[in-house]
Amino acid sequence: xxxxQGSLETRHPVPLSGRFEIPVLIIGHHILxxxxxxxxxxxxxxxxxxxxxxxxxxxxxxxxxxxxxxVTAIIKKKLLFKNRPKPIIANVPKKL
Numbered sequence: 659x660x661x662x663q664g665s666l667e668t669r670h671p672v673p674l675s676g677r678f679e680i681p682v683l684i685i686g687h688h689i690l691x692x693x694x695x696x697x698x699x700x701x702x703x704x705x706x707x708x709x710x711x712x713x714x715x716x717x718x719x720x721x722x723x724x725x726x727x728x729v730t731a732i733i734k735k736k737l738l739f740k741n742r743p744k745p746i747i748a749n750v751p752k753k754l
Contacts, residue, residue: 686745687742690739690741695737697736705727
């Protein structure tokens with residue numbers, strides 16, 4: 659598994675939802691073509707929330723933490739780049 663840090667941008671300022679036909683990944687001077695694949699099992703993106711709760715006992719100094727998880731997204735598809743990268747060659751100098 660490879661996780662990339664950064665942002666996903668397009669050349670034109672349009673929403674990305676439902677617009678992937680052939681994903682293209684450019685890293686340095688290399689280009690990779692991929693495809694959109696359904697995941698076998700979806701992933702849930704969770705955000706952990708903790709909250710201090712006072713204990714109902716005699717001593718008011720006892721506090722417990724209550725933990726909740728909020729589902730922020732369900733991931734059902736992935737972008738698969740399984741072919742070898744191809745070099746991007748631009749401005750090749752001509753030999754005289």
